[in-house]
Amino acid sequence: MSLWASVVAYSFMYYMLSTLFLVLLPLPETRDTCAHQSADTVYYSLVPFSFVSDTLAASSIVWSNPTTYMQVFQQSAFWQATFNFLLLLPFGVYLRYFWQEKRHWKRALAFGFALSLFYEVTQVTGIYGIYNCPYRIFDVDDLMLNSSGALFGYWIGPIILALFPSKKTLLAKTAKIRQSERVPPLSQLLAVWVDYFAIQAVLFVTIGFFTANELIEMLCTTVGFLLVYFALPLQCGGKTIGTNLLRFKLADPQGETPSRKALLFCAFSLSVNKPGLINGERSGILSHKKVGQLRRLSRDVCKKGVNH
Incomplete structure (x- = not known):
């Protein structure tokens, strides 16, 4: 592979590993996570857009007073939602690099949703049984934000990819190197x-x-x-x-x-x-x-x- 092709391949692997670690870490100190949770602990949130109500409830926004709008940026629920949106945005950019054409946006959305679902299932199963109780909840908001972030990354991909050599150029260099x-x-x-x-x-x-x-x-x-x-x-x-x-x-x-x-x-x-x-x-x-x-x-x- 050419240098840039290697950079793309290894950066993608690094990104995927980093994303997984961001989702799973830090790990609990013990596998018996049930011992630190009450019997009525809820392990899932299935109400869409809960982050909006959580943000508004924690702030004192007065809709008739625009100066209070800045309180939104002081709420942890807002920044958590922002992080979830940005988490798979680079994934969408990588997909745009791999697939090139805009018409594959539905496929990008499906891949983003599938990857987000994998993360959520991994969390709610306690990393597939390693921990006897989940240490993070299954959140439908995370699914929506992750998927929309991947789709947004796919849409803005050409803007970011314009700063780097095109896939066609890299394939030509790779073919030359192989010869x-x-x-x-x-x-x-x-x-x-x-x-x-x-x-x-x-x-x-x-x-x-x-x-x-x-x-x-x-x-x-x-x-x-x-x-x-x-x-x-x-x-x-x-x-x-x-x-x-x-x-x-x-x-x-x-x-x-x-x-x-x-x-x-x-x-x-x-x-x-x-x-x-x-x-x-x-x-x-x-x-x-x-x-x-x-x-x-x-x-x-x-x-x-x-x-x-």
């Missing part, structure tokens, strides 16, 4: 990141609970890199976890699977330099020096990136 045998350095670095964090995740759930010895962790990490960058490419035609996700594979200048020597060198080099994969104390930002090192290290085995 090229050279994989962009950013894709190579992202693949290394994916492989590195996959190795660390496996180590965390296997030895992380049993030892904190740095020597053992270093040896296990080295073994992990050998498996991912030596054994796996040999068995899978030059593919690792990260390269498969980024849709390319390791190849020598002739387009074939790299030699055992090249793969072994790459695995050991990355394992030795693995602290440099993360700049500073796990800040997640690659330093310019380490970027250059990783590019040079990958040059032997990624001389030709073969897209698939």
